[in-house]
Amino acid sequence: MEESPTDQPLRNKNSTPLQERLLIVITGNSILVRSPHSTNKSHQRPWRRESDYGGGGLNLYMLVCFESLEYFSHMQVALYTFGSRPTSTGPRARHRHRPPRCSPVAALASATSSMFDQQYRVMVVSDLDWTMVDHGDKEEHKDLQEFNTLWDSTFRSDSALVFSTGRSLALFQELAKEVPLGKPDLLVCSVGSEVYRFEGPDRCPTIDQEWYQHLDQGWDRNKACTIARGFPDLQFQQDSEQRPHKISFHLHKDREEAWTIVKDLQKRLTEGGIPAKVIYSGGVDIDVLPERAGKGMALAWLLEKMDGLKGRPSAGTVVCGDSGNDVELFTVPGVYGCMVNNAHDELRNYCQQQLDSGNTTIRMCRRRCAGGIVETLGYFNLLPE
Ligand SMILES: [Mg+2]
Numbered sequence: 001m002e003e004s005p006t007d008q009p010l011r012n013k014n015s016t017p018l019q020e021r022l023l024i025v026i027t028g029n030s031i032l033v034r035s036p037h038s039t040n041k042s043h044q045r046p047w048r049r050e051s052d053y054g055g056g057g058l059n060l061y062m063l064v065c066f067e068s069l070e071y072f073s074h075m076q077v078a079l080y081t082f083g084s085r086p087t088s089t090g091p092r093a094r095h096r097h098r099p100p101r102c103s104p105v106a107a108l109a110s111a112t113s114s115m116f117d118q119q120y121r122v123m124v125v126s127d128l129d130w131t132m133v134d135h136g137d138k139e140e141h142k143d144l145q146e147f148n149t150l151w152d153s154t155f156r157s158d159s160a161l162v163f164s165t166g167r168s169l170a171l172f173q174e175l176a177k178e179v180p181l182g183k184p185d186l187l188v189c190s191v192g193s194e195v196y197r198f199e200g201p202d203r204c205p206t207i208d209q210e211w212y213q214h215l216d217q218g219w220d221r222n223k224a225c226t227i228a229r230g231f232p233d234l235q236f237q238q239d240s241e242q243r244p245h246k247i248s249f250h251l252h253k254d255r256e257e258a259w260t261i262v263k264d265l266q267k268r269l270t271e272g273g274i275p276a277k278v279i280y281s282g283g284v285d286i287d288v289l290p291e292r293a294g295k296g297m298a299l300a301w302l303l304e305k306m307d308g309l310k311g312r313p314s315a316g317t318v319v320c321g322d323s324g325n326d327v328e329l330f331t332v333p334g335v336y337g338c339m340v341n342n343a344h345d346e347l348r349n350y351c352q353q354q355l356d357s358g359n360t361t362i363r364m365c366r367r368r369c370a371g372g373i374v375e376t377l378g379y380f381n382l383l384p385e
Helices: 057-075 104-110 142-155 169-178 209-216 221-228 255-271 295-307 324-330 345-356 369-379
Strands: 023-026 030-034 048-052 078-081 122-126 160-164 186-189 194-199 204-207 247-250 276-281 285-290 316-321 336-339 362-364
Touching: 122 142, 122 369, 142 369, 160 295, 169 186, 186 295, 194 209, 209 295, 221 247, 221 255, 255 276, 255 285, 276 324, 295 316, 295 324, 316 324, 316 369, 324 336, 324 345, 336 345, 336 369, 345 362, 362 369
Parallel strands: 023 078, 122 160, 122 316, 160 186, 316 336, 336 362
Antiparallel strands: 023 030, 030 048, 186 194, 194 204, 247 285, 276 285
16 A cells, blocks of 8 residues: 555644545646545555656646546545655665656647647657757857757748757756757657657647557566676666656666677576666666667657658757667658767767768767757758748
């Protein structure tokens, strides 16, 4: 049984115990329900966990509850919304997702509008760290500002901007406070394991349930964690980066040794019957994802979705990256690739092989980070006439 927010009877402002017939409490990752039959049995923990939805279900469930309010109004339903209930700490915790605070109104609005309502001319799908954002730029992010100016003046009205990052939503929001990022139409987080839409009047990030549930099929996070614990060189990353569909580590080894560990981990996961993939990126990051996840898989899903609606971008889709977890983006059929000048060997080697084999849709840029993206848009003639 889940812990209740409080085992004491809830009281209203006058400290009078609420005479609820049915009480629904939404915490960060659970729906707790107390029925009239249990109100006098607080010592028996009268809260019943109705649903543990781990992450993306918050907005969906809030919709259900708000729709239910009208139905239950004659039952004096009291609806309380609390912040996130503390969860257990450490890598064993299954659900770390803290849905963004979003008003019910925003949730309703996001359910009624969609970035898929139009066909775009161009779609840029860009990694953030060391691709869109040059952390070495001490001149007030000059290249990023140049991209933003170009995007706002030339692309914003008919094109889509997607950020595809290894960061969680929380770390994305931190970055957005630190640097002048443009506003994305879609956010692919946690190495393609979470997709957020920015829709409705206040552009509140809303997790895409379809993608979330797609990744859940066949995924056993606990078992994958158990196997990964057999590798003592893997150090769990901070809690915010451990996601329902991503287990992240740091690995401080030279490249050759690191690749051996990556391959060994992949082998043991496969032998253990876990449909997972291991991604080595930035020379230090190791991510274990469901086989269906990843930046490339998320983009392929997005394009397929567009195919079934208004069609994929008419002039083209440009993927932009600098490191190993971006390689998948470049493998999606029909896209232009932008490898920024400061790319790691993990991506550089892949791009060089592609160019050597006659692929003409990849640009190995002369410029760093966002400057390379500007360069690529011009190189492939994607600027409007
Ligand atoms: Mg990067």
